[in-house]
Amino acid sequence: MAVKKNLTIYDIAQEAGVSPATVSRVLTGSARVSKAKKERIEALIKRYDFKPNALARGLSETKSNIIGMIVADIRNPFYATVFLECEKVASRYGYTLMVCNTLGEPELEDIYLEKMYEQRVDAIINVGGRVDDLVSNIDFVDHVNRIANVIPVIITGKLDGSDCYRVNIDQMQAMEIVMEYIISLGHKDIALIGGRDNVQSTVDKRSRYKQLLKRYGINVRNEFIVEGKRYDDESGYECMQKLFALEKLPTAIIAINDFTAVGAMRALTERGISVPEDVSIVSFDNTFIAEVTSPKLTSVSYSYENFGEKIVHAALGAIRGEEVPRIQLIQSELVIRGSCAKLNIEE
Amino acid sequence: MAVKKNLTIYDIAQEAGVSPATVSRVLTGSARVSKAKKERIEALIKRYDFKPNALARGLSETKSNIIGMIVADIRNPFYATVFLECEKVASRYGYTLMVCNTLGEPELEDIYLEKMYEQRVDAIINVGGRVDDLVSNIDFVDHVNRIANVIPVIITGKLDGSDCYRVNIDQMQAMEIVMEYIISLGHKDIALIGGRDNVQSTVDKRSRYKQLLKRYGINVRNEFIVEGKRYDDESGYECMQKLFALEKLPTAIIAINDFTAVGAMRALTERGISVPEDVSIVSFDNTFIAEVTSPKLTSVSYSYENFGEKIVHAALGAIRGEEVPRIQLIQSELVIRGSCAKLNIEE
DNA sequence: CTTTCTCAAGAAATCGGTTTCAAGCATATT
DNA sequence: AATATGCTTGAAACCGATTTCTTGAGAAAG
16 A cells, blocks of 8 residues: 555556656646546556656756745744735646745855755745845845846845836835824824845835824934834834933834834833823834734734735746736735724823 | 756766766765766866756665645744744754644545645644644544554654654643742632643543642632633733633633734733733743733743654664654743742632 | 558657766786 | 785766757648
8 A cells, every 4th residue: 555665667667567657747737648548647646645856857947837936034924924815826737935044144144055056956936135225245146146137136125226027015105104194193203113224125124214203294203213223022122212212202113114113012011101091103014013012013014914915926927927017016004903092182 | 157957967977977876876875986986077077067966866775855734823922933843853863854733624634635645745743733632533544544554653642543753741740840939929710721630641642630639638619711712912912802701800820822922912911901910821832922921921842853853763763764753742830930929818 | 552641659758866887997916 | 926905986877847949730722
């Protein structure tokens, strides 16, 4: 019953009394095979639970049916969700994903890029390596381009001068819906905490934040823009300490992501400041983190499904040699939960 | 500068004026090559940034250097962390991981198992598919065994009757340190919330929980053992509703995992019951979720590093045909944060 | 009844590596 | 000087599929 030996199409062919080529034809459906032989072969395939060796097939077709994915840290629910959505789409088309975590280390990212090329993956999706880094050096762009020359590379960042396909979140639009919501609640003292200067998405958000304040006739106060060291809850906590040092606290806080918001909330709770009664807080990414705080977090949601869909379709299109748009933007919407409130009139 | 064509060892060989065999020898280091030729070949490899085709190599060596990993849902930080740790170890040995999410769907798990076999992965790590399911049917065990006959399969569950290598968390010991801690704080009314009847790890925890209560001369109260529908925060929230229905609330709550604990905490906060002053709460897994609650959660930590290490080493050992222990247990330790307090004497 | 067309199916080349086998050359041994 | 020993190296087989090319049988056409 149990099959020990690794069967090949030669074994199947022999037992069916046909040539390996005929077995291959049945397997791929690439050409007609007489009904009798086809049935005989299919029966054997089923009986022995035969699966063609993907390495051999890949070598022959110069195609691995694997898509490589590089993320910063899969423990971060943002990346995990993007990955999951990509997997859903990819597997629908017969592709499997190979994942690597850079953990923010540039050397690892280089190594994994090489490894994926070596594995002859059919496409590489780079989410959150250095693809959104404003100071990423030319060497990296060169490296990526050398690979993008041979294998389609899809990135979710900017990476000036690269030959990659881009699927980006429209940070401007995302910030817009946040600001409009907060301002509609009557807030004027609005802080923007977290995020780093050299990250494109953060820079984009800050820039729109300032623009929108101006549009609504609100003064931009630089002390309300607090940079965070990382994108975790500790950073959020630290950012809040800087705000506490000011003589007057903002009435609303926009956090660069859910983690930062969580850290900020903890800092507030510790001081006995309650959310949303005293301070409103809103964030980006809408990961499940936003569900587990109390109150639950109002957060901007990118349609992850759509994100994964666009990314993988770009990859598949490029693999097939079709014309694929070089840049695609993902729109967001606000998921309103319990962390924001109308500003009290007492100011 | 940029290399468009896919180079092969034949190209390198030709340009170096040697045979492909010699290039291969340099590549694998499998045999001595004269210094002059070796240097010439290496120079060319570097110049053209040549990387041997892993598919061809894999076909020839009947070895893909890929390890397949099946998880339930990578968004769950428990799986994400296990995956990350496995990746760290695997990549140290030249392996890459291919990940698939079953999302709790048995059919997907079967499909992915097949796919991995087809890809000729060198080993399969199954974390949290049906491997810990007590009612998993015989078909599944058969399926796994058919594959385990050819490719080493490492599971983190029990799966009676399977030929897999097992690396398990010692649930008994984990529960022990939790109970000892809680009891040392003076608690006697201790609830155990969340988890499902058909999951081995949950059953193990419950069984030890009862044993330990008895050992400490505390009555087992069945209404304090609350089953959860899933392993998420909603389930934790729901479990708490059942406890609220009792006439007397327990003074300590053990949650089956961090998510469940978070849901429970939200339920408590809503009722104005404060943690840890009124109720202590402790959980399992020590994911980063435990860091983002206020107060931060006291949680049992499996050494994920050790876990990944043991899993991957089992895989590598089995691949090499070495003798590998069929079962290995992972010990836990308690990470004490702010969610538990000494029982007030007023009871 | 012969010629042409169609189509199933086998032989063999190919994908790009690794490895066995044997040859060839230089050095060591007696 | 003759034989034994040790290395480097190339030729060729092999891993397991796909695919092109070719053959041959049977059907259609004349």
